[in-house]
Amino acid sequence: xxxxxxxxxxxxxxxxxxxxxxxxxxxxxxxxxxxxxxxxxxxxxxxxxxxxxxxxxxxxxxxxxxxxxxxxxxxxxxxxxxxxxxxxxxxxxxxxxxxxxxxxxxxxxxxxxxxxxxxxxxxxxxxxxxxxxxxxxxxxxxxxxxxxxxxxxxxxxxxxxxxxxxxxxxxxxxxxxxxxxxxxxxxxxxxxxxxxxxxxxxxxxxxxxxxxxxxxxxxxxxxxxxxxxxxxxxxxxxxxxxxxxxxxxxxxxxxxxxxxxxxxxxxxxxxxxxxxxxxxxxx
Amino acid sequence: xxxxxxxxxxxxxxxxxxxxxxxxxxxxxxxxxxxxxxxxxxxxxxxxxxxxxxxxxxxxxxxxxxxxxxxxxxxxxxxxxxxxxxxxxxxxxxxxxxxxxxxxxxxxxxxxxxxxxxxxxxxxxxxxxxxxxxxxxxxxxxxxxxxxxxxxxxxxxxxxxxxxxxxxxxxxxxxxxxxxxxxxxxxxxxxxxxxxxxxxxxxxxxxxxxxxxxxxxxxxxxxxxxxxxxxxxxxxxxxxxxxxx
Numbered sequence: 001x002x003x004x005x006x007x008x009x010x011x012x013x014x015x016x017x018x019x020x021x022x023x024x025x026x027x028x029x030x031x032x033x034x035x036x037x038x039x040x041x042x043x044x045x046x047x048x049x050x051x052x053x054x055x056x057x058x059x060x061x062x063x064x065x066x067x068x069x070x071x072x073x074x075x076x077x078x079x080x081x082x083x084x085x086x087x088x089x090x091x092x093x094x095x096x097x098x099x100x101x102x103x104x105x106x107x108x109x110x111x112x113x114x115x116x117x118x119x120x121x122x123x124x125x126x127x128x129x130x131x132x133x134x135x136x137x138x139x140x141x142x143x144x145x146x147x148x149x150x151x152x153x154x155x156x157x158x159x160x161x162x163x164x165x166x167x168x169x170x171x172x173x174x175x176x177x178x179x180x181x182x183x184x185x186x187x188x189x190x191x192x193x194x195x196x197x198x199x200x201x202x203x204x205x206x207x208x209x210x211x212x213x214x215x216x217x218x219x220x221x222x223x224x225x226x227x228x229x230x231x232x233x234x235x236x237x238x239x240x241x242x243x244x245x246x247x248x249x250x251x252x253x254x255x256x257x258x259x260x261x262x263x264x265x266x267x268x269x270x271x272x273x274x275x276x277x278x279x280x281x282x283x
Numbered sequence: 284x285x286x287x288x289x290x291x292x293x294x295x296x297x298x299x300x301x302x303x304x305x306x307x308x309x310x311x312x313x314x315x316x317x318x319x320x321x322x323x324x325x326x327x328x329x330x331x332x333x334x335x336x337x338x339x340x341x342x343x344x345x346x347x348x349x350x351x352x353x354x355x356x357x358x359x360x361x362x363x364x365x366x367x368x369x370x371x372x373x374x375x376x377x378x379x380x381x382x383x384x385x386x387x388x389x390x391x392x393x394x395x396x397x398x399x400x401x402x403x404x405x406x407x408x409x410x411x412x413x414x415x416x417x418x419x420x421x422x423x424x425x426x427x428x429x430x431x432x433x434x435x436x437x438x439x440x441x442x443x444x445x446x447x448x449x450x451x452x453x454x455x456x457x458x459x460x461x462x463x464x465x466x467x468x469x470x471x472x473x474x475x476x477x478x479x480x481x482x483x484x485x486x487x488x489x490x491x492x493x494x495x496x497x498x499x500x501x502x503x504x505x506x507x508x509x510x511x512x513x514x515x516x517x518x519x520x521x522x523x524x525x526x527x528x
Contacts, residue, residue, distance in 0.1 A: 049373055051528045069524075071287060074375035085366035087303050097299045101292065101375045 001026055002048055002148065002179060007057035009043065009203075017043055017203040020057070027147065028176040032194035033183040034262055040203040041183040042082065045150050048181070049079050061148060075102055078146040080137045082153040086128075091136060092121040104145035113139035116165060131157040138166065142173045149180045155189040167193045187258040197258070199265045206269040209276060211256060217279045218245050218272070219254035220261070233272050234264030247275060286520075287377035296376050296384040303361070315350055316400060319343065323408045331412035339408050340421045343401045344429045351397070351433055355389040355440040356452035363448045368528045378524045385444075386516065390437050394430060435507060438515035445522035 002025040009018040017040050025031055035041045046052040047059045050066035050073070059066040064073035086094065091114070099105040114121060117135040125133065134157050141149050155163050171193055174180060182190060197214065199207035221227060224235055224242040235244035245264045248254055264272055301308070322342070326335050361371040376384075402422075409417045443455030 046528060049369075051369060051372055053525075053527055069372065069378065071289070071292065071375040071377050071380075074373055077373060079369050079373050081366075081369040083366050084370065085364065088306060089303075093302070097302045098374070100295045 001060075001062065002181075003058070003060045004044075004047065005058045005060075007047060007054040007059060009047065009052065009054050018047075018054070019203060021203065021205065023198070023205055023208070025179050025181065027179050028174070029195040030170065030174055030180040030182065030193060031196045031198055032187075032190045032258075033181055033198050033200065034187055034190075034258075035183075035185065035200035036266065037185060039200045041185075041200055042152055043203075044200060045079070045152055045181065045183055048148070049077055049150055050074075051079075075104075075144075076147040077150065078102075078141040078144045078148075079150045080134070080141050080152065080154055082156065084133070084137065086125040086133055086136075088124065088126040090122055090124050091119065094125060095121065095140065098140070099143075102144040102146065106143050106145060109145075110139055110143035113142055113169060116169060117162070129157075131159060131162060134158060135162060135166075138169070142169065147177050147179065149178065151180070151182045153184050153186075154182060155184060155186055163189055187262045191256070191258050197261070199262065199269070201266060201269070207265045207273060212253070213276065214261065215248075215253040215256050217248055217276055218261075219248040219250065220244075220257040221246050233275055234260075234268055236260070236263060236267075245272065286379035288379050288383070289377075292376060293380045293384055296374075296380055297388060299374075300358075300384060300388055311350070311354075312400075315346065319346060319404055320407070323404050324411055327408040327411035331414065333414065333417055336405075336408055336412060336414065336417050336421060340401075340405060340426070343404060344426065347394075347397050347401070347429070348433060348436075351389070351393055351437055352440045352455075353452050354393060355437050356444050356455060358385045358389045358441070359444045359451075362526065363444075363451065365528075372526065372528060378520060381523055382516065382520050386438075386441060386519075389441065390434060394433065398430075431508070435512045438512045438519070442515050442519050442522065445519045445526070 002023075004021055004023045007018045007021040008016065009021075010016045021044075023044075033041050033044065043052060047054060048061060048066060050059075050061070050069045053067045061073055062076055064070050066073070095107075095110065099107070099110075111121075114136070117132075117139060119128075119132060119136055119139070125136070128136065134154065138151070138154060141151070155166060158166060167189075170180060170182075182194065184190060194211060196210050197207065198205060218233065220243075222238060222241065222243045224232060224244050224246070227246055231247045231249070233245045233247065235242050237243075243260060245260060319342075323339050326339055361367045405418060405421055406415075409415050409421070439459065440452065440455050443458065444451045447454040
């Protein structure tokens, strides 16, 4: 379990980024951490990985204080950063030098992921494209069998087939022990993948809900004509029509449009969150 | 302070650090070694005197310090490169293992390798100069003192490598210069206050002289030889432990 309790944090000489931020992440779920640029997504991930220390409050990962960077804890964390540089060596050599630190590293799994991503371990890392390097890091991350995977903008640089491969592989890699946190501002890339959506805005968590709950309680309409105003939670112009988020009164689960949901939360989180909180009393 | 140390993991870490930097190491060894070899060969062949051999040995010692300090300043390059720091700091290795691994590579291992290389160069020089017997007295007590001084002073650059993000070598030199200036200014001011116009006079019993002599012959050497290096390594440990990205 990952637990952030009353975390306060500010970068030197800058405004407060996190003010009493509290968040709990449970095993067995893929969390989509969404937010605009500068919302604090990467800083939050760095706190979880023990790379940034809170000014006050606590950040615990599997019972360890994240900032102690205990090797036992770090064996259970793998971070795929947004920006990275890999050394000039073959994939096999890189794996050989790094895999030994992870007691549950599985070479068979790695090979199957490399095959899936169309990478060969004899290739040199310096000759790979950015997207291929990212796929290589994702393959290593999964092969470590770390219980916490932190992926910062993992789909940046991936082509369209690779994005769907990524979704497929991530979904299959999840088990009841694992927590996968995917931070992105490209929300469409996470559709049909994440179990929970956490939205961060100006260092505050403004929305934290399960996808099943979202699809049960709201619906996404691409033409709001004829829908009463009191059922509309959020509306925006889309190709000359009004699209938006409405109360789900059908009793059937709806298909979640992450982009529309994200836009709605960013524009009017209070209204949407209020609907979720009051849902059981209204219907 | 609750350090975690696993010798097997430490071994993996040292191996990883050497493996990741092997290309840069070979280039550095080739460049420095090649230059020293050419210089040694030319000087030993055209000036085959014992003084030349001593001069060459002194040159090797200067290179030992220079190369060692630069190498030490680069030992945490991965941590100080923004695109690599996340990988380095999330590697399942404890702070103590990071510290020990980097120190072992930049101090004893470096000294052993450079020592072997220096021996080879000296052997070539003495053979070219036609004085193979000089090899035995070129490695005298002065060399041993230089090695000891390196072991101590290297830790200052080690702290610099932990503390400064980029250009660690130059920043450490600058910091040393500033510290030296501050100590000089403080000592000068103190001297002026004590021995200036209305200052304290040294008594006839020589008590002040004895105190100063004791400080300079006992306290300062003790601090240099036995306190400075451990202190710098402890500072490095905390710098590494507190390192954020």
